[in-house]
Amino acid sequence: MYEQVSHSLLNDILVELKPEIGNQRLRHFYTRLGANFYAIHSLFHMLYGDRADFKEQMVSLVETLALRYMERSPALRKSDLAREKDYNWFLSQKWVGMALYCDRFADDLKGLRAKLPYIQELGVNMVHIMPILDCPPDHSDGGYAVRDFHKVDARYGTNADVEALAGTLKKRDMLLVLDVVVNHTSNEHEWARRARAGEQKYQDYYFVFDDREIPDSYEESMPEIFPVTAPGNFTWDEEMNKWVMTVFNSYQWDLNYRNPEVLIEMIDIILFWANKGADVLRLDAVAFLWKKIGRTCQNEREAHLLLQLMKDCCQVTAPGVLFIAEAIVAPSEVTKYFGEDAINAKECEIAYNATFMALLWDSVATKNAKLLNLGLKNLPEKLERATWLNYVRCHDDIGLGFDDKDVRLAGYDPVAHRRFLIEYYTGSYATSPARGVPFGENPKTGDARISGSLASLVGLESALQMNNEQAITDAIKTIVMLHGLILSYGGIPLLYYGDAIGTLNSLEYMADPAKRDDNRWINRSHFDWQKSELRRQTGSIEQRIFSALQHMIAVRKVTNVFADFDNRQFLTLENPNLLAYYRTDPQHSRNRVLVVANFNNEVQHLPISVLKPYGFIEQGGMKELCSGSRIAVENELIAVEPYSCYWLVD
Numbered sequence: 104m105y106e107q108v109s110h111s112l113l114n115d116i117l118v119e120l121k122p123e124i125g126n127q128r129l130r131h132f133y134t135r136l137g138a139n140f141y142a143i144h145s146l147f148h149m150l151y152g153d154r155a156d157f158k159e160q161m162v163s164l165v166e167t168l169a170l171r172y173m174e175r176s177p178a179l180r181k182s183d184l185a186r187e188k189d190y191n192w193f194l195s196q197k198w199v200g201m202a203l204y205c206d207r208f209a210d211d212l213k214g215l216r217a218k219l220p221y222i223q224e225l226g227v228n229m230v231h232i233m234p235i236l237d238c239p240p241d242h243s244d245g246g247y248a249v250r251d252f253h254k255v256d257a258r259y260g261t262n263a264d265v266e267a268l269a270g271t272l273k274k275r276d277m278l279l280v281l282d283v284v285v286n287h288t289s290n291e292h293e294w295a296r297r298a299r300a301g302e303q304k305y306q307d308y309y310f311v312f313d314d315r316e317i318p319d320s321y322e323e324s325m326p327e328i329f330p331v332t333a334p335g336n337f338t339w340d341e342e343m344n345k346w347v348m349t350v351f352n353s354y355q356w357d358l359n360y361r362n363p364e365v366l367i368e369m370i371d372i373i374l375f376w377a378n379k380g381a382d383v384l385r386l387d388a389v390a391f392l393w394k395k396i397g398r399t400c401q402n403e404r405e406a407h408l409l410l411q412l413m414k415d416c417c418q419v420t421a422p423g424v425l426f427i428a429e430a431i432v433a434p435s436e437v438t439k440y441f442g443e444d445a446i447n448a449k450e451c452e453i454a455y456n457a458t459f460m461a462l463l464w465d466s467v468a469t470k471n472a473k474l475l476n477l478g479l480k481n482l483p484e485k486l487e488r489a490t491w492l493n494y495v496r497c498h499d500d501i502g503l504g505f506d507d508k509d510v511r512l513a514g515y516d517p518v519a520h521r522r523f524l525i526e527y528y529t530g531s532y533a534t535s536p537a538r539g540v541p542f543g544e545n546p547k548t549g550d551a552r553i554s555g556s557l558a559s560l561v562g563l564e565s566a567l568q569m570n571n572e573q574a575i576t577d578a579i580k581t582i583v584m585l586h587g588l589i590l591s592y593g594g595i596p597l598l599y600y601g602d603a604i605g606t607l608n609s610l611e612y613m614a615d616p617a618k619r620d621d622n623r624w625i626n627r628s629h630f631d632w633q634k635s636e637l638r639r640q641t642g643s644i645e646q647r648i649f650s651a652l653q654h655m656i657a658v659r660k661v662t663n664v665f666a667d668f669d670n671r672q673f674l675t676l677e678n679p680n681l682l683a684y685y686r687t688d689p690q691h692s693r694n695r696v697l698v699v700a701n702f703n704n705e706v707q708h709l710p711i712s713v714l715k716p717y718g719f720i721e722q723g724g725m726k727e728l729c730s731g732s733r734i735a736v737e738n739e740l741i742a743v744e745p746y747s748c749y750w751l752v753d
């Protein structure tokens with residue numbers, strides 16, 4: 104029945120397509136369209152079915168998919184077919200990512216090519232180049248205020264450079280991740296310029312209002328994202344004489360997905376970059392895609408429908424391409440971005456594990472794993488064929504988005520505890536070695552977030568200032584321990600470009616008036632190539648961090664149980680300072696790795712009586728995979744050194 108309906112609907116659309124679409128080399132396209140059409144049509148109908156031009160819009164969508172398929176290169180088509188066959192390819196433990204700024208890590212895209220040996224030396228084979236599309240020079244939000252979605256910013260190079268780099272990466276068996284900023288455009292984007300000039304068509308691409316009536320209604324329930332630098336959610340545009348919705352910075356205009364043309368444009372842009380050779384696309388701010396008066400305008404059902412549509416459409420034209428959901432939202436919401444009620448992810452295959460990240464920072468500050476244990480265990484199950492992007496630091500601030508229920512269960516008052524964390528990381532807590540800065544402090548809600556580099560937040564900066572060897576060692580150990588966790592948790596670890604050499608906070612951004620007010624730039628400095636040379640000098644800080652990470656990455660890659668097949672189980676321990684989970688080979692249940700981390704500054708003991716019920720330690724002892732050494736059992740206890748993460752096997 105479905106199939107019949109779907110076929111006749113599909114035929115209705117196909118007869119309307121532009122003549123040039125014809126039949127040329129479209130075999131796989133039609134097969135994939137057939138397979139996905141029912142879903143695409145019903146989703147599109149749910150969102151836009153009440154419009155008089157529904158069918159016209161549907162035709163335009165299918166045309167977009169076909170035209171982009173026609174330009175997809177033979178090499179990419181081949182890779183699509185291979186990935187369709189080996190559809191779990193990205194769950195492998197072999198992938199290790201790094202996020203970097205093309206201009207801050209290298210000079211430009213061409214220069215980046217010359218820096219690949221450094222990345223590969225570390226073992227990284229998935230490169231997320233932070234946004235590189237054309238942006239206004241000043242108001243760029245680090246690349247997230249795009250002026251032209253089809254063109255690389257001249258500062259970084261050309262579209263041809265991206266294609267060349269994609270080719271180079273492919274030859275080295277590396278993946279390319281690019282951003283698509285789906286939620287908003289720069290106010291200098293052509294659509295915004297034409298809207299400002301009065302063109303109704305383009306005003307309908309955004310949320311544009313004559314007076315404060317509707318903006319006020321929206322704002323009653325919308326939180327502020329950048330309360331200090333961009334308070335409110337609307338901006339008055341002088342030239343247009345109207346209010347426009349700007350959830351992020353005032354120069355970032357939110358796109359209106361109630362207009363199907365916006366969705367079709369964005370799908371076209373996604374496929375454009377898929378065709379330039381991106382393996383993975385990071386979809387920015389996906390939680391914000393649908394706005395509704397009376398709601399927070401995040402995580403709306405329709406935002407999920409839009410993502411499902413984007414995925415199904417990509418499945419038709421470029422099925423080898425994956426999506427990363429950048430949804431920094433509550434733990435109960437985040438897994439929904441993989442899709443719901445399906446074996447295969449129907450939205451994004453990969454999602455930032457912001458919950459894990461924030462919980463790790465809680466444990467570093469509290470020196471215990473109470474909240475971490477609770478938060479991880481309460482994270483809803485995700486779909487199969489979906490995986491996390493696990494990270495310690497990224498280019499943004501750290502938000503303390505834990506579940507309040509868990510915070511209470513851990514024995515803290517949510518407000519007081521968040522206050523403590525902010526104070527701990529921003530230097531106003533007396534005994535804290537952390538050197539972060541507060542970001543987005545909102546006096547109305549009492550909220551604040553944290554900016555700072557990994558090394559500065561774990562105390563390396565203050566340790567160096569005090570010339571305190573022990574504190575330096577502790578900071579290094581913490582950096583290594585945190586990576587030991589993101590490398591073993593399950594998912595793709597995403598390193599941040601300066602972290603393997605202990606990059607400290609940088610104040611270089613203060614000299615730039617366009618950046619000065621946004622302290623997230625404290626952790627977006629120019630990569631220090633001279634400092635990185637010290638990684639070759641035995642005993643240097645750089646070497647101690649770099650070699651440890653490099654070694655762990657190498658061990659991860661040959662440890663099959665680290666592939667993400669939802670094969671993680673947590674251990675319940677009485678000791679609140681430890682986090683412990685084990686990863687099991689789904690095929691050979693005896694093949695397991697037990698991961699134990701100690702967040703405390705003192706040695707903690709793991710009683711083997713806790714391990715025995717799980718069948719561990721039957722042979723009398725365990726081996727640590729990274730050091731290769733046996734772990735001593737004394738008085739029936741395994742000693743876990745301070746700030747350490749062990750990968751243990753029987």
Ligand code: OTU
Nearest residue numbers: 244247351387388389390429430431499
């Ligand atoms: C994302 O950020 C980007 O990572 C930021 O660099 C951009 O400024 C922002 O979008 C606008 O494009 O949208 O889903 O707390 O975590 O703004 C979450 C701040 C986002 C970021 C949040 C985030």
